[in-house]
Amino acid sequence: MDTVALAVTDGMLHFELALAYEVFEAAPAGVAGPWYDFAVCGPGPVRAGRFLLSPDHGLDRLPLAGTVIVPGWADVDEEPPADLVDAVRAAHEAGARLVSLCTGAFVLAAAGLLDGLRATTHWAHTRALAARYPQVEVDPDVLYVDNGSVLTSAGKAAAMDLCLHLVRLDRGSSVANAVARRLVVPPQRDGGQAQFVTTPVPAPAHHPLAELLPWVLERLDRPLTVEDLARRARMSSRNLGRHFRAAAGTTPLQWLLTQRIRRAQELLETTDESVEAIAAATGMGTATTLRRHFNRTLGVSPDAYRRTFRSRPRRTDRVR
Structure with a gap:
């Protein structure tokens, strides 16, 4: 997937278009x-x-790309241009990975690429997508959906989440984090998070979790509990859960597990430490526990993940 083609035509949303350019160029x-x-x-x-x-x-070059990204389509009340739809369909038939950002999902749906699949788009247009393409399983409550060869995202910031997800799949967690640092955005929000995440990143100075989260990240090797976090934040466990749901769209325990998995990914990519040592360093306790959570979260074992991102064969570039 080393070649990325951005499929554009009149009427594309410039924010999503520029966002993809910033990540992949x-x-x-x-x-x-x-x-x-x-x-x-x-x-x-x-x-x-x-x-x-x-x-x-021209659009005729899309089938030569490993990944084709379709930015947001401005006028969802109109059918997208036939030449764009045909080119996107041809790229998929040629084996490309198709990615829509925001309302770009309407283009993928018009090409028939979302039939029978779960997909999402900007929350304001999910009803329109479902009504126009009833064969698509539209999920209005997630940031993005990864179906393997076809991926869709919700609007604006969620498009960035999906782009970073693609980099993480292709290049690994540490590289995706480097891209996020350059763009000054959160390194990872899971696709299953709700679209209505009012505060994806707690405000540095005044948010109730502002001091807690860095404290936790420095202590991932310890067996922290929700009660430990609540005590550190000087609030009840129930109040802590409320703040986490508002800030991160998830529970304190799930957020903590996600951070442990992310740390394990980085250690697998950048060190030769054993799985047992990484389990200890990430607070998982045992290699068995790490393997169970890693498999359930990422769908691969820690050993397979390390082999993929430490010695990954590269495909020949095809778009010139």
């Missing part, structure tokens, strides 16, 4: 090795909002 500082071969593909000069773009290639 150039590697963050300090990341060694080749980055994605990124290309913008469209039918001649394209207008996105007030911006006029000059694509690198």
